[in-house]
Amino acid sequence: MTDVAPVGERRQLAPPVDDSGALGWIRRNLFSSWANGITTVVLIVAVGWILSWFLEWAVFTANFTAASGSECRAQGACWAIVGEKWRYIFFGSFPYEQHWRPLFAVIAMLAMLILSSDRRMWNWRLIVIWGVGSFITFLLMFGEIHLPLSLFLFVALAVGAVGLILRRNIGAAGEMNAYRALAAIGLAGLVLRIAGILPAWSLAIAPLSYVETNLWGGLPVTLILATYGLVFAFPYGILLALGRRSELPLIKGLCVGFIELIRGVPLISLLIMASVMLPLFLPSGVTFDKFLRAQVAVILFAGAYIAEIIRGGLQSLPKGQFEAADAMGLNYVQKTALIVLPQALRVVIPPLINTFIGFFKDTSLVLIIGIFDFLNTANQALVDPNWAGFPGEIYLFAAFIYFIFCYSMSRYSKRLEIELNRGTRR
Amino acid sequence: MFNKLTAAGIAAATLIGAAGAAHAGKELDAIKARGALICGVGTGTAGFNLADSQGKWRGLNVDVCRAVAAAIFGDAEKVKYVPLTAQQRFTALQSGEVDLLSNNTTWTLTRDTALGFDFTGVTYYDGQGFMVNKKLGVKSAKELNGATVCVAPGTTTELNLADYFRANKMQFKPVVIEKADEIRAAFFAGRCDVYTTDASALAAVRVANVPAPQKAEDYIVLPEIISKEPLGPVVRHGDNQFGDIVTWSLFAMLEAEEYGIDSKNVDQMLKSDNPTIKRILGVTPGMGKALGLDEKWVYNIIKQVGNYGESFDRNIGKDSILKIDRGVNKLWTKGGLQYAPPIR
Numbered sequence: 001m002t003d004v005a006p007v008g009e010r011r012q013l014a015p016p017v018d019d020s021g022a023l024g025w026i027r028r029n030l031f032s033s034w035a036n037g038i039t040t041v042v043l044i045v046a047v048g049w050i051l052s053w054f055l056e057w058a059v060f061t062a063n064f065t066a067a068s069g070s071e072c073r074a075q076g077a078c079w080a081i082v083g084e085k086w087r088y089i090f091f092g093s094f095p096y097e098q099h100w101r102p103l104f105a106v107i108a109m110l111a112m113l114i115l116s117s118d119r120r121m122w123n124w125r126l127i128v129i130w131g132v133g134s135f136i137t138f139l140l141m142f143g144e145i146h147l148p149l150s151l152f153l154f155v156a157l158a159v160g161a162v163g164l165i166l167r168r169n170i171g172a173a174g175e176m177n178a179y180r181a182l183a184a185i186g187l188a189g190l191v192l193r194i195a196g197i198l199p200a201w202s203l204a205i206a207p208l209s210y211v212e213t214n215l216w217g218g219l220p221v222t223l224i225l226a227t228y229g230l231v232f233a234f235p236y237g238i239l240l241a242l243g244r245r246s247e248l249p250l251i252k253g254l255c256v257g258f259i260e261l262i263r264g265v266p267l268i269s270l271l272i273m274a275s276v277m278l279p280l281f282l283p284s285g286v287t288f289d290k291f292l293r294a295q296v297a298v299i300l301f302a303g304a305y306i307a308e309i310i311r312g313g314l315q316s317l318p319k320g321q322f323e324a325a326d327a328m329g330l331n332y333v334q335k336t337a338l339i340v341l342p343q344a345l346r347v348v349i350p351p352l353i354n355t356f357i358g359f360f361k362d363t364s365l366v367l368i369i370g371i372f373d374f375l376n377t378a379n380q381a382l383v384d385p386n387w388a389g390f391p392g393e394i395y396l397f398a399a400f401i402y403f404i405f406c407y408s409m410s411r412y413s414k415r416l417e418i419e420l421n422r423g424t425r426r
Numbered sequence: 427m428f429n430k431l432t433a434a435g436i437a438a439a440t441l442i443g444a445a446g447a448a449h450a451g452k453e454l455d456a457i458k459a460r461g462a463l464i465c466g467v468g469t470g471t472a473g474f475n476l477a478d479s480q481g482k483w484r485g486l487n488v489d490v491c492r493a494v495a496a497a498i499f500g501d502a503e504k505v506k507y508v509p510l511t512a513q514q515r516f517t518a519l520q521s522g523e524v525d526l527l528s529n530n531t532t533w534t535l536t537r538d539t540a541l542g543f544d545f546t547g548v549t550y551y552d553g554q555g556f557m558v559n560k561k562l563g564v565k566s567a568k569e570l571n572g573a574t575v576c577v578a579p580g581t582t583t584e585l586n587l588a589d590y591f592r593a594n595k596m597q598f599k600p601v602v603i604e605k606a607d608e609i610r611a612a613f614f615a616g617r618c619d620v621y622t623t624d625a626s627a628l629a630a631v632r633v634a635n636v637p638a639p640q641k642a643e644d645y646i647v648l649p650e651i652i653s654k655e656p657l658g659p660v661v662r663h664g665d666n667q668f669g670d671i672v673t674w675s676l677f678a679m680l681e682a683e684e685y686g687i688d689s690k691n692v693d694q695m696l697k698s699d700n701p702t703i704k705r706i707l708g709v710t711p712g713m714g715k716a717l718g719l720d721e722k723w724v725y726n727i728i729k730q731v732g733n734y735g736e737s738f739d740r741n742i743g744k745d746s747i748l749k750i751d752r753g754v755n756k757l758w759t760k761g762g763l764q765y766a767p768p769i770r
Contacts, residue, residue: 385747
């Protein structure tokens with residue numbers, strides 16, 4: 001006998017092991033062999049053990065309501081310390097009854113960041129969003145803003161000059177005349193102002209009480225340092241990157257030297273230079289705001305890193321693009337601003353966001369020069385003897401806030417990468 | 427551990443050189459014109475300078491700033507606080523970023539001279555001490571031969587420790603750890619027998635940092651103090667008038683305590699017949715004028731900040747959680763070192 005079935009008939013097989021559905025998925029992925037099965041069980045037990053220990057500490061035996069640190073001892077987590085200190089951790093020494101101001105400043109900055117993450121806004125709207133957003137943020141933080149006449153004149157000159165160069169041979173005659181007029185007004189005004197003929201007039205907007213930067217602290221400080229560090233470092237990094245590719249040896253040398261110098265030292269040393277050494281070289285009595293000095297150090301540092309990222313973008317452009325622009329008769333500025341940069345920047349946006357994530361965390365280094373960023377206010381909360389001895393709770397809380405920011409930025413970066421590469425992946 | 431003389435500080439002194447002279451006599455005018463005293467404080471030392479849950483600066487050092495502001499402006503709130511790290515503090519004072527440094531700075535000869543500063547008094551006599559577990563049964567630092575000692579690196583604390591053991595012909599094994607939190611954790615976990623740092627910090631750690639199953643009572647601070655750390659406010663060389671005001675603001679707090687004037691009874695004390703109290707509180711005029719201040723300067727300090735004893739008790743003494751003993755910081759009349767020259 002053979003067990004070959006007669007022709008024309010099919011042998012009935014047992015139904016196959018269900019490979020679909022949840023059970024099937026588990027079988028395929030977790031228990032596909034003896035070794036895998038054992039690994040799975042061991043890992044589940046380990047994770048469960050750690051999780052149960054953590055939950056026991058963080059939830060079941062935790063104290064959420066203690067009125068002081070001593071009531072919290074000998075139990076699980078003391079979340080009451082977060083309840084006591086969260087306002088200080090978020091807003092530092094900002095006047096307590098005015099904490100709504102840094103709160104709305106943070107919201108304004110977040111709105112600004114979220115709006116500018118939308119690609120439909122990547123045009124003139126971006127300037128409006130950042131102009132309005134920054135104005136609101138700093139008005140809330142400072143309480144008053146003085147816009148000097150020379151600032152308006154400088155903006156007029158800058159807009160006029162940039163327009164004249166970028167739209168040369170492109171813009172209509174009327175448009176060009178408008179730029180000329182703007183630049184002329186700006187230039188003439190500035191000369192008169194410096195000569196002392198125009199008065200030192202300034203537009204004062206002061207709806208709130210003035211709060212100086214010494215009192216700033218917590219999340220707004222972290223956000224301002226990271227955001228404006230990158231915003232100002234961006235154009236400056238572009239210039240450095242272009243300079244590095246320049247054919248003029250002096251410019252190229254300066255840019256390479258600067259980039260390598262900054263990238264060759266840690267951020268801490270720059271911050272120490274800005275806060276300890278710089279005041280020594282200034283004439284006595286002249287001091288810059290400590291916060292401003294830290295901000296400038298962050299900008300210089302970020303600029304060098306951004307320059308290197310952008311250089312990568314520039315190098316990825318095919319040579320034909322440059323040649324085509326030359327053939328069109330565009331000058332250097334037009335070629336760079338209209339042909340090269342738009343393409344180069346598109347490539348480097350995801351790595352730029354990566355840099356931003358890094359800087360968001362790096363700004364916590366300002367604690368070594370006595371600026372109270374988010375991590376440092378958390379540190380301060382730990383020093384309070386009434387609540388001493390709960391570093392785990394405070395640091396977990398701080399880590400959680402940092403994680404929310406960094407994780408959402410990283411998700412955004414990933415999505416953007418997919419969107420931007422749609423054209424090239426075909 | 428506070429007298430870490432940073433290389434930067436010394437370099438700074440050399441660089442700044444003549445800057446002090448350029449200021450002469452203008453400090454007080456600048457402060458008055460500004461309408462606020464700019465006070466450099468530390469970046470967080472419990473009881474001495476620390477922002478509370480509302481973000482307000484509090485502590486013994488902060489009270490010195492408030493007293494000076496009360497003396498100058500009649501308002502203790504007219505102070506801007508600039509938190510400074512140990513590395514920054516001297517440059518900030520030299521460059522004029524702050525008017526006054528009240529930052530647990532130890533008074534030493536080089537700081538008083540080469541750095542171009544004036545120490546205006548001693549707010550707190552500190553010194554390096556030892557803390558041990560009671561179980562060791564040690565009653566004196568002299569019995570510590572062969573002990574393992576937890577200590578922070580690169581500070582005078584470490585040097586003092588080595589000197590002390592060598593001078594007493596004893597051996598020890600140092601456990602050197604950089605971060606204060608980690609030193610404490612190591613000590614309470616039993617990795618070393620002894621923890622050494624400034625006595626004030628030891629007292630604070632003993633009260634606030636002992637981990638749960640153990641209690642503060644399980645640990646004792648040994649009676650030996652092996653170094654002198656007089657902590658006090660610092661001003662730049664130059665404006666002696668401002669320096670005098672800082673000096674006498676602290677003396678006024680001490681004098682007030684000596685004569686029993688405190689923030690609660692200061693109004694009744696205005697009616698006192700005691701000629702000394704009348705002079706102190708400006709009922710008999712002259713003292714304020716001599717300093718270039720309002721005659722009610724001491725009244726304002728005591729009313730708004732309190733006398734030295736009140737400030738001590740409130741921030742680090744018996745009314746605070748730190749419960750540091752007055753010890754050598756008692757008034758001279760009670761056997762301590764705090765002695766103010768007479769206000770007359």
